[in-house]
Amino acid sequence: GFITPNERVLAWVRGQHNGGAIPLRQFIAAPRVINDTYGLFFYDPDGGYVSAFNKDYGYEFYGWRRGVMVVRGKDGTLWSGLTGIAFDGPRKGQRLERLPSMVTDWSYWLMLHPESTAYNLFDGKKYRLAELPTELSAEAKESMGAINPRLDASANVLGVEIGDRTKAYPLDAAGERACFMDDITDQSIAVFWYKPTRSAIAYHTTVNDRKLRFCADDVSPETAPFKDQETGTRWTLAGRAVDGPLKGQELQWVRSIQCRWYAWAAEYPATEVYTQPLK
Known part of the structure; x- marks a missing residue:
């Protein structure tokens, strides 16, 4: 195609x-x-x-x-x-x-998702093909103003919204695959990061009224790089259990978006920033 x-x-x-x-x-x-x-x-x-x-x-x-x-x-x-x-x-x-x-x-x-459907309305007229920009536009820079100094302006983060609280999860130094377990208000969440595809997403950690603890598993296949510690079930980046006792279950998505720090902080200047807990 x-x-x-x-x-x-x-x-x-x-x-x-x-x-x-x-x-x-x-x-x-x-x-x-x-x-x-x-x-x-x-x-x-x-x-x-x-x-x-x-x-x-x-x-x-x-x-x-x-x-x-x-x-x-x-x-x-x-x-x-x-x-x-x-x-x-x-x-x-x-x-x-x-x-x-x-x-x-x-x-x-x-x-x-071998069954996946690509958006197939391409006719060369309604939607014009364009290469993805590699630099900030002059217009964006001009309107930017002072940048929140807590992270580098171009830092890659996952911004999470739960109720009236927001939190940014820095991704650039997170390694090949990572999972950040966190609690926001009364919600327990897991942030999945997979560097080969530069993809991050957040999920609630409760399945069938049971709270799970997730981790990135280095020996798991690329199709399911995450594992819950309670059952050993392997989970995909899309939050689906594909191997183990919970196979077939899905995690509930948490409202979130991957973006650059300057953009998230511009819209949510009081946002919290996740830091790794001391081991």
Whole structure:
């Protein structure tokens, strides 16, 4: 097909289109915003993220605010492309509902989901192919302002939202595969990181009313690099148990997005930052 093995894709991990994926170059790199029956998608290469929300229509790329992409709705409301929260206009204060998703490589996703469907509306007209930018745009830099100094501006993080609390999980020094166990408010979560595909995602750790402790397992196959310590079940990056006593179970996705630190901190200046507990 027209998708190369190392193509970056946005993959659905749950919900109606579970297992499907959108190739970034072929569809969203040029317009930055897609309004479609599959969902509403915002691509901000400067901020290093793709946001996925429940389907809606009438949105278009508008500009930047504090280095973060701004999207305008059909009624003139202005939305943060990162958070999906309206900051100006008739719907100010409202938020779009995130879809469980992550960015990964097509070949890896296809290995996890051989039945996977790639977004197949490519006709060369509606969606113009565009290469993914490798540098920050001048416009994003110009609007950026002072950057929160707690991490490097371009640091790769997974931003997690639970209730009114937010937390950033630094990923760049996390190694080949990593799992961060954490508690936010009364929620126990696990953040999975898989460096070969530069992919991170967060899940709740309770399965069938039982709280599990997860770890990255160096000897597990690439298809299931994580393991729970209670049962020894192996889990995929998509939060599915594929080998062991809990085979067939799925972890509940935690609202999260992978992005650059400057973008997350611009929208959530009071965010917490995860630090590894002392052993």
